Amino acid sequence: MATYTVEEQVQQLYVGLLGRAADAVGFEYWVNEINSGTLTLEEVRSNFVNEQAEGQAIYDSGNSRADIVAALYDNLFDRAPGAGADYWITGEGASVPADLLVYALINGASAADRAALDASVVAAQAETDADGEVPTPTVPGETILLSEGRDVVTGTDDDDTFYGNVGQNQDGDLANEFATGDVLDGGAGRDMIEATMIRDYTSQNEFEDNALAPRPITSNIEEVYIEALEDVTINTTRMANVEEYWSNFSDADVSFVNVNLNGSNLNVTKDVTFGIRDTRFDTDFSATFDSQSLLRAPEEASNSQLEIRIADVSTQTPATPLANVSVTLGFELGGQSFVLADVVSTDGTYQGLVDAIDAALATQGLSALQVTLSEPYTTVTVAGNTVTLPFTAQEILVTDPDGETFGEVDFTQAAIASVPGGFLVAGNAEPVDPSVTSNLIETNLILDNAGRGSIAGNVTIGGESNSDIGVERFNVSVDRGSKIASLVQSGANSSELEEIYIDSMGANGDLYIGTVDADLNVINATAFEGANLSIGEGGPVSDLVVFNSSGSSTNVTFIADYDGNGRASDAQAFTINTGVGSDVITADVTGTSTSGSTTASVTITSAGGDNIVTLTSDNTEINEAFVTLGSGSDTVTGEETHLTASTGAGSDVIYTENTGDKAIAELFAGGANLGTTGAGTAALVNASQLLYGRSVQVTVAMPEELVTMTDADSFVDGYEVTAEIEASQGYLTTERDLYEAAARAINNDPVVNKLVEASVDSNGTLIVEYLVDGVTAGTETMVQLEVLGDWTDLSSAEQGNVLAGIQEAYSDSSIASVDVGNLYDGTVAEAVVVTTNGTDSATNGVNTVNAGAGDDVIVLSSNDSTVDTVVFDQGGFGNDTIVHYDDVSGGDVLDFSGWLNNVTSASGSTDSQVRVAGSVIDLTAAAGAITDNAVVVTQLEEVDASLNFATMTNAQVLAGLNANFTQAAATPFLVGDAQKSIVMVENWDGGVADDNLGEYKVYEVSYSTTGSAFTSATLVGSVDFGDSLDAASMDATNVA
Known part of the structure; x- marks a missing residue:
């Protein structure tokens, strides 16, 4: 089962508390003591904290709790604590005793932190295993110099290097030393060829049309490094046992053709790696496999994944569609039963549910299981009827890397709060059919300073021109920062490429890929650790189903083009998930399914950072875009899309359309x-x-x-x-x-x-x-x-x-x-x-904006035919500026439903509860009566002319309301005795110096059906419309 062994847990304590790998003797002692039952893991932890010098240093009396948390983060995850560490310092996690924090941090680690810890444990274990051993010194191999003639050479049993440089031949011409006619055998050991190369020419002339591809014969040489002085093609048909092909310090294009799997060390295409190191700008790299060498690894017919589907059809918050859903998941794994009870998305999104499930698994000791977002979908079947969702849902996969089978799966869901009209959810969990876990035809690419700071050329890898199959997945690893113009499958089989996985190694450098093939299923950069990742600046990425860099801190630049025309109805949903970096995302989304029933849509989710999201479409505004961003100062432009945006905390800017002059x-x-x-x-x-x-x-x-x-x-x-x-x-x-x-x-x-x-x-x-x-x-x-x-x-x-x-x-x-x-x-x-002159937007449709906390700027559509809704979250929304609010009946909507939650029930049961309809009450000219679920628009002089708008307190506003306003009778069958209203007080006191028309402070006002006074008035934010609302022209259509 995918849980930690005793050895791994002991090594975790060494890494976390002592900051080092275990010494071999100590490690063996503690493991044996635990396995024999003499000691428990908790007793080992106590010893490390109280008896070991390194552990005592962390818990020194002079260290604050913040110091302790910082030290543990550094030891366990090799990073400084972020904002989330406040949970352990001053939040709910502060109740955990300081000396037990090591367990809490391990169990609650995110996927990225757990991966970092697991890597540290593996490295530490290797160091422990090597402790006390004297490594056998390597015997240097031979350095073998090739000549301009035909070389027939066999290496030694050690690591030999064959050097072949361009030089003058007997005729005075430049010639390759690594060339056709060479027969090289590396022998045992790990051997390499390093060669500078030019084109091979005929002896009669040197025109390019007569250049030949060198075709050497090699065996038992595992690595080939070519430094191209001019465009070079190497025919690898007779090169056996080669695991790595490199363009190394090249100033020109390098092409490897007829790459093969000849040799006992090569079994599948994934055994071959290509590399680009220190190449000049605008230098291309290409490699093509012969058809017989395009082989995938055998299928892994194991039921090691659990697929979860959950969609709240009745959601009232499409930007956070899981905000009102609690799920309980039960299953058997490795002969044990587990129940994850009442799991709730951390932020109402699908990524938030991934994080919540991940944390719940950790508390059960299952932190090695991997939880990821999978396929998006926009329709569900409820009671035999197909329902189109007002958002893009995503499947969630729970994966056991050890391949244990999930069984006895039980899945239920419940509403967190009652829903007027009833709670309607489509959800289930089931093991994934083993057939979906079959392997793809994969190969590997290492980029190490490709382009030398500029953009290297195109990278093309695939099958030969007459192959009807190709490479289906690229595994890209980035060492030093690299830039390439494109990464594509060879032209004849470009449609075969399905996935690109990107990770980091060595220097963890940045990566720029100008463009990639169209119609990919996945670009996954969750394991990429570089500071910056750019894909699509050289040409938009077309119709990529899922881009995923969630869990990372990388700054992502991603430019995409989504066209639903010609695609099936169930292939219209596109997804972009990023982490906490500051991202720049540009996406054009257009088109409708072949049947005409479903339009293309894009869902963009980011966990944080200062993001810029720019969306475009055609002028019909039928294509939807769902944008959910975390804390940070974000800028979102919806243009011609039907935009639903939730931008979280931070000072955000949202332009819902903005397409006019x-x-x-x-x-x-x-x-x-x-x-x-x-x-x-x-x-x-x-x-x-x-x-x-x-x-x-x-x-x-x-x-x-x-x-x-x-x-x-x-x-x-x-x-x-x-x-x-x-x-x-x-x-x-x-x-x-x-x-x-x-x-x-x-x-x-x-x-x-x-x-x-x-x-x-x-x-x-x-x-x-x-x-x-x-x-x-x-x-x-x-x-x-x-x-x-x-x-x-x-x-x-x-x-x-x-x-x-x-x-x-x-x-x-x-x-x-x-x-x-x-x-x-x-x-x-x-x-x-x-x-x-400027003009209004030509597009019209429907947009919904929730700018969250912070001081936000919201620019609604200038086209009065468009209905824009501004959602204000319960808990406060800062000082917002709203432009182009259409304050007429049937115009734009101010949604205060997060506060205005009065409901009625004629029968008294929760099933019959109906929310009291919102209303607008114009009290700008005089004070008056306030009723439940109403949005009241008034002015400071009506509340209390003696107050200072900038400094007035909640208590002063409450007193003014009680002195000048009254409570209307409650709506019949009102549930409970608490009535709620929103009162918007305009900064106008008859024209005194500090007045500012159009600026409103917004108060949540409560009063009881059994009393005669307002009981509370709480400032929840302010809104500046630039000029006064025409409350007399507004009605119930303008509020929610």
């Missing part, structure tokens, strides 16, 4: 109208010179419908940002100083810089380019500049310096301070008008 507004050089005045004998003094010590406030309005279009107006319509004006001429300023300050204000603001970007060109014109679409008019003032600050804000010395500067600039000492002060104070505002 983007406006440009400009204030031309010399266009500043800040005023002039006569002063002294000078005819006019320009006020743009009098901006020292002042700030500019920039109000940026958003494109709106023409019928409601208004100019930017500070604190009424638009978003306000400020920056100090930096004087470029001592105490005097210029128009450009003003414009550059305005650009800084825009570009440095974390919200507004997601909506527009500003620059000042070489002519001195202020240019504001919109990053969001929407219709504009040519005369519209989209951006307003207001100069802040008064003459009296300056010190007397500063006023004197400004006056002196003006007098000097105009050569007029009679200019008076009072005149300069008047002009200074008269400088007020400037308008930046539209010069290039």
Whole structure:
């Protein structure tokens, strides 16, 4: 059974607590003591902690719990603890005694950490096994130099190296020393050939058309390293026993043809490895097997996998489709019975359920079992009916690497919370048919500094041109960072390639693959440990079913193109899973199944990092994209897709469509109208010179419908940002100083810089380019500049310096301070008008956004035919900015269902419970009654005009509600006596200085059916729409 042996557990304690491999004597002693029953593993652990110097060092009295956790992470997993370590330091795991943490960390390790620990244990065991042994010194093999003639050489029993370099022959021409006619036998040992090579030519001329492929005869030489000085093809038909073929320091293309499995050491295609090391940019590598050598390993007819399928058809949260599902899994393995009870996805996603099952297995001592995502699916059968899911589900595989059979499988599921209308789930678990575990035709590729920092050429591996079979799986290992233009199967059998698996070795370098073959089933990079992985930048990856780098910290760049046309209905779901790195994912998804019943869709899941996800499609918006991201600052653009996005914690930016034209507004050089005045004998003094010590406030309005279009107006319509004006001429300023300050204000603001970007060109014109679409008019003032600050804000010395500067600039000492002060104070505002109009999005459909916690920017569709829903999670959502919210009946939706959970039940049973319909109550003009599951829109002056919007507390808001608002009667048959509402309080108190229309604080308000007062008001976040909601035009269609 796939559990740890006594030997492995003892070695884990040595690695985790002592930070080293066991010495042979000590290891044998402890293992024997445990096996004889004299000691338990727990007693060994206690000895290591209390009696061994290395263990005592970890638990030294001066070490904090955080220090202990860090030391154990370093010993066990060879890494520093991440954010998850807080669980063991201050979270629920803090209750575990410090000296028992080693067990807890091992049992709760993620798949990646467990793999690292297992590798450390294997290495430690090898060191233990070698302890006390004196290794037999290797006898150096011969160095055998080849000649320009025909060499017939047999090596020794040791590790020989055959060298063949390009040199001059007897005719004075350059020639290969490793060439046709050579007969080389390496003998025993592990032997290699290292050769520089050029083309072979006929003696009559040297045109390329007459170049021949060298065809040497070799045997018992396992490694071949070719350094190509010009394009070289090697015919390997008579080369036996070769396990590795390398292009090594090549400056040109290398091609191995007729690669074979001749020799007793070669049985299947996977026994052959190709390598590319230190090759020059734009150098190709190709290798083709003869047809008889395309062999797979024998099928492994073992029932060693358990397949789990679970889909909540009744989910109300498609972005987190398993949020309301608890599963219980029972099975037999290795003669023992196990039950994983009440397992719940860690975050409502399928990857979250993988993590939860993984942790549950660890608590049962089954941490060696592997839990992974498998095939996606979008339809299920319920009660004999086929149901299309509003999300992409994924199968989950539990694999026993030791091949033990799963039996007596029992699987049940339950709802965590009651569901109005009933809980409807399709789920089961069963052993996988052994036939699906048959092996593929595989070969291996090692990349080690391929391209030397630039992009090496194309890598092509497969069958010969007349083969009707090819390589089905590439196993790619990366040592030093490498870049290749493409990785493909040879053209004749490119459709045979199904999978690419990528891992790391040695230096754990980065990997760039420009493009790969189309229609692959899997690219798996879960074992890749490089910092950066890029696939598809040279050409989108077409119709890859599953890309998976989950569990890794790699920064992934992945560019894909998904087209459902010509594919079956059950082949329309595509999946991208990544880990905690900062990823850049670009995907185009279009097309419909051959039957026309199912559209192509893509599901993108990331565990964390600062991710950028950009989606495109055609203009029909029928293709769905499901994006679920972890904590981090993410940017998601849905464009023409039907987007469902959940971006987790962090400050995120989401553009649901944004496909229309983007406006440009400009204030031309010399266009500043800040005023002039006569002063002294000078005819006019320009006020743009009098901006020292002042700030500019920039109000940026958003494109709106023409019928409601208004100019930017500070604190009424638009978003306000400020920056100090930096004087470029001592105490005097210029128009450009003003414009550059305005650009800084825009570009440095974390919200507004997601909506527009500003620059000042070489002519001195202020240019504001919109990053969001929407219709504009040519005369519209989209951006307003207001100069802040008064003459009296300056010190007397500063006023004197400004006056002196003006007098000097105009050569007029009679200019008076009072005149300069008047002009200074008269400088007020400037308008930046539209010069290039924007347009609304041409696409329309349905989008759903849940930006999670953090301060998020959400740009909805500018097309009013599109219905966008913004979901606010229970627990708080930060300070959000929402652009293009359509506040009319039938328009966009604010979903507060996470808080508004009042239900009714006419019969009193849970089965008949129905959620109370949401409603919008407009109380902007006057206070009034609040009812259950209502979203109330009001203003600060209605709650309590004496409050300060920025600093008001929950208690103050609660008091204002009780003083001025009332509770409506509860809905009939309401379950329980607690009524819930959402109250949105606008920052408006009759027009005082700090008012800001369109900015709302959002409160969860509770009250009881049995009382006469509101019992709580809790701030859960804020939303800035840029201008006031038209609550009078909104109704129940605008809330959920």
